[in-house]
Amino acid sequence: MxxxxxxxxxxxxxxxxxxxxxxxxxxxxxxxxxxxxxDPAEGRLFQGNTTPTTSYDQxxxxxxxxxxxxxxxxxxxxxxxxxxxxxxxxxxxxxPAQLATYDQSTGVGSAYRTNGTNSSGVRFYPLNPAAxxxxxxxxxxxxxxxxxxxxxxxxxxxxxxAGERRKIYITGSASYAIDIGANNASGAxxxxxxxxxxxxxxxxxxxxxxxxxxxxxxxxxxxxIRYSEDISSAAWPVDWGGGRTxxxxxxxxxxxxxxxVTSTAGSSGVGQELLVQAGVTYTFxxxxxxxxxxxxxxxxxxxxxxxxxxVASVPPGGGxxxxxxxxxxxxxYALGFLSDSAYDxxxxxxxxxxxxxxxxxxxxxxxxxxxxxTDVWHVHDDDDSLPVALPAxxxxxxxxxxxxxxxxxxxxxxxxxxxxxxxxxxxxxQGAFSAAEEALIRKYWSRYQ
Amino acid sequence: MSIRITIACxxxxxxxxxxxxxxxGYSEADQWTFDAxxxxxxxxxxxxxxSGLVDPAFLVDALSPLVAPEWGADMEAAARAQALVRLxxxxxxxxxxxxPAVIVAVVHDDPALxxxxxxxxxxxxx
Numbered sequence: 001m002x003x004x005x006x007x008x009x010x011x012x013x014x015x016x017x018x019x020x021x022x023x024x025x026x027x028x029x030x031x032x033x034x035x036x037x038x039d040p041a042e043g044r045l046f047q048g049n050t051t052p053t054t055s056y057d058q059x060x061x062x063x064x065x066x067x068x069x070x071x072x073x074x075x076x077x078x079x080x081x082x083x084x085x086x087x088x089x090x091x092x093x094x095x096p097a098q099l100a101t102y103d104q105s106t107g108v109g110s111a112y113r114t115n116g117t118n119s120s121g122v123r124f125y126p127l128n129p130a131a132x133x134x135x136x137x138x139x140x141x142x143x144x145x146x147x148x149x150x151x152x153x154x155x156x157x158x159x160x161x162a163g164e165r166r167k168i169y170i171t172g173s174a175s176y177a178i179d180i181g182a183n184n185a186s187g188a189x190x191x192x193x194x195x196x197x198x199x200x201x202x203x204x205x206x207x208x209x210x211x212x213x214x215x216x217x218x219x220x221x222x223x224x225i226r227y228s229e230d231i232s233s234a235a236w237p238v239d240w241g242g243g244r245t246x247x248x249x250x251x252x253x254x255x256x257x258x259x260x261v262t263s264t265a266g267s268s269g270v271g272q273e274l275l276v277q278a279g280v281t282y283t284f285x286x287x288x289x290x291x292x293x294x295x296x297x298x299x300x301x302x303x304x305x306x307x308x309x310x311v312a313s314v315p316p317g318g319g320x321x322x323x324x325x326x327x328x329x330x331x332x333y334a335l336g337f338l339s340d341s342a343y344d345x346x347x348x349x350x351x352x353x354x355x356x357x358x359x360x361x362x363x364x365x366x367x368x369x370x371x372x373x374t375d376v377w378h379v380h381d382d383d384d385s386l387p388v389a390l391p392a393x394x395x396x397x398x399x400x401x402x403x404x405x406x407x408x409x410x411x412x413x414x415x416x417x418x419x420x421x422x423x424x425x426x427x428x429x430q431g432a433f434s435a436a437e438e439a440l441i442r443k444y445w446s447r448y449q
Numbered sequence: 450m451s452i453r454i455t456i457a458c459x460x461x462x463x464x465x466x467x468x469x470x471x472x473x474g475y476s477e478a479d480q481w482t483f484d485a486x487x488x489x490x491x492x493x494x495x496x497x498x499x500s501g502l503v504d505p506a507f508l509v510d511a512l513s514p515l516v517a518p519e520w521g522a523d524m525e526a527a528a529r530a531q532a533l534v535r536l537x538x539x540x541x542x543x544x545x546x547x548x549p550a551v552i553v554a555v556v557h558d559d560p561a562l563x564x565x566x567x568x569x570x571x572x573x574x575x
Contacts, residue, residue: 047502048475057558058451059502155476155519205478208456208470208501226559235558237540273562332565365559382500382560383487383571 022444025396025429025437026067032395032429033200033388033417034067037448038213038377043074045213049203050148050157050170056367059210060379061203062171063386063417064132067429068199078134078167081195087124088191091152091177094118098186100179107191111146111179121152121179124194129174130389132201136193137178138165144180144187152177165192171203202386202417211384211418214366217373218448220403222351223360224274224282229346230363231259231270238334240297242268249344253287256347263340271336274298274350281326284335285356289318290343296323298335312337318344322356376448378402381418388417388428396433398441399426404449408438424448454507455500455563456554457547460486463497465530466552472527473510477520488569494549496569500560508536511554539566 026032038045038060045053046062053060069077086104098112100120113119127133139146139160147156150173158168159181170176180187204210227235232246243265249258261270276282276298284296290312299307310323327333337345349359360370366380378401379386390413397411402422410432417426425448427441458466463483471480486495511534515527530552537545537555545566547553557563564570 057502205476206481207475207479207503208454208482208499209484210501212453212502273565275561275565332562365561383498384501 020440020444021071022427022441023066023069023071024440025427025433030430031200031391032067032427033065033202033390034427034429035063035202035417035425036066037425038063038379040213040377046169047210048207049172049205050168052169053213056213056215057364058213059207060213060386061205061207061210062132062169063202063379064197065199065201065388074197077198078193078195081198084124084127084133084194084196085191087127087194088122088178090120091123092120093152096120097184107193109178109191110186110188112186113180113183115183119152119179121149121177123151123175123177125151125175127174127176128196129172132169132171132197133176134193134195134197135168135170135176135178135191136165136195137168138190138192139163139187140190141187144182144185146187146189147179147181149177149179151175152179156181169197171201172205200388200390202388204384204386209384211379211381211386212366213377214380214402214422215375215377216368216402216422217360217370218376218404219373221360221362221368222357223349223362223368224352225348225350226272226362226364228348228360228362229256231261231345231348236270236272238271238273238336240268240271240334240336240338242266244268244270246270253346256287258287258289258344258346260342260344261337261339262342267338267340269294269336269338269343270345271297271334273332274335276327276330276333278328278330279326280352281324281354282350283322283324283353283356284348284350285320285322285359286337286348287319287346288312288314288321288337288343290339290341291316292339292341294337294339294343296325296335297338298325298327299333306333309338324354376402376424378422378424379418381421381423384418385416386418387415390414390428391430393430394432396427396429396431396437398433398438400424400445400448406442406445408433408441450505451502452505452508452556453500453558453560454503454554454556455498455560455567456483456552457488457496457498457567457569458483458552459547459549460495460497461549462530462533462552465526468523468526469511469530469534471520472515472518472522472524473507480522487572488564489572490547490567490569494547495572496547498547498564498567498569500563508554508556512536537566542566
């Protein structure tokens with residue numbers, strides 16, 4: 001038992017900061033940036049400048065940097081940081097009926113607001129707008145919410161209910177304040193700690209320029225369909241001009257829920273849009289059951305113009321059906337399953353190639369799962385950026401994408417931390433990587449391949 | 450719960466559209482929402498086409514009477530841009546097409562498909 005415990009400790013040390021960890025790349029104090037992946041469970045991702053990113057299809061506006069953490073987790077880094085509670089002082093706007101109070105030693109304070117132009121709270125200034133801070137604050141009032149703002153008359157970043165205690169991470173301003181939002185009300189709080197998170201941070205203040213968190217199976221996504229097991233969702237809008245109804249059944253095939261598609265006028269069925277390229281062969285696979293006929297069609301939605309199609313490959317009665325289609329056209333076209341009666345369908349997969357591979361369940365483009373395959377978290381860069389402020393110079397740059405491809409190169413004056421369309425991890429370190437350092441990085445990232 | 454919005458802003462309207470974004474966005478930094486016009490339609494018109502996650506209320510705010518944000522904005526420019534906003538209906542493809550005199554917004558969870566519906570392609574190497 002003791003031996004096992006020691007082994008686990010050694011494993012954890014290598015994971016966090018041992019010889020096998022890229023943490024050693026920064027042992028000389030070189031400037032750099034390393035998020036160590038984008039798993040939201042680590043608590044290092046935020047949607048804007050304070051709201052945590054907790055799942056796929058959420059924005060990543062702030063990604064912390066672990067390069068200065070020496071292999072420690074966020075909680076340990078915060079615990080060791082200098083206490084900055086003493087930076088707070090009472091600030092008053094206008095003439096509120098009461099003034100705020102604040103004890104710089106204990107963090108005990110109060111705030112009062114008469115209205116939007118007459119209020120008093122506790123302001124923390126000057127702080128570094130390029131740094132990330134952790135406010136460990138508790139609302140000790142009975143009723144009134146406590147707000148964290150950029151100053152006592154600014155906009156609210158986070159709101160704590162009465163009795164709530166929370167660690168609020170925030171960046172982007174030189175000034176923060178604790179006060180309250182309701183008129184003619186007072187509130188009490190305890191600031192248990194105010195700490196600066198060491199290291200750089202990647203921060204994107206513009207909402208539509210933030211990447212999106214995603215989770216794909218190791219090796220990447222092959223299934224090009226969306227909502228592959230949610231046939232009645234809005235992601236399957238194409239009805240091919242005839243009209244149909246889609247009903248989920250209380251019946252499952254190998255764990256996949258069946259949907260009944262019934263044509264209500266002429267030949268019809270379900271379909272969705274797909275970006276295709278001329279000359280590329282696509283393989284379609286789904287579980288189908290029907291009495292009459294079903295064809296798989298790729299083309300324009302109303303069937304009046306360009307299309308290619310093939311008859312479903314299973315006989316009436318049901319089973320896994322596979323067909324291949326090679327369009328002679330490129331662009332946004334609809335694919336669908338047509339019939340003039342009714343059919344049942346589930347687990348739709350469309351992929352490039354002539355041979356079907358193991359089914360991947362796709363909900364959105366940012367959430368794909370595959371049985372018995374480990375998930376890999378990553379950020380989807382859709383013309384986005386996640387800027388970092390590093391000293392000028394030559395940097396080693398390494399990154400790995402969602403398909404497991406690793407790139408190691410050098411870059412001058414790096415300003416952005418996104419380098420792959422779907423990026424699993426990135427390391428920026430002043431000075432080019434040596435062959436041994438590159439080997440260390442590749443070995444560490446083999447977990448994602 | 451957020452929705453994904455993709456917006457095609459013609460190159461000539463970027464300055465006005467950024468004032469609208471500053472006005473209805475979440476912070477002063479949203480004035481940089483529309484940057485390089487790096488997309489092109491079949492006629493050669495260029496667009497800035499950002500895509501991102503927003504609160505559903507964003508759509509209502511974008512079409513409601515504008516209120517000056519506390520960080521200020523050029524409200525005349527924002528109003529000019531707002532008058533040209535069209536919320537597309539993906540069920541009606543013609544409403545999704547980008548054009549040089551309209552700011553088209555498409556709500557779709559896949560930005561690549563949204564841009565294809567807009568009829569724009571990137572000018573950057575991919």
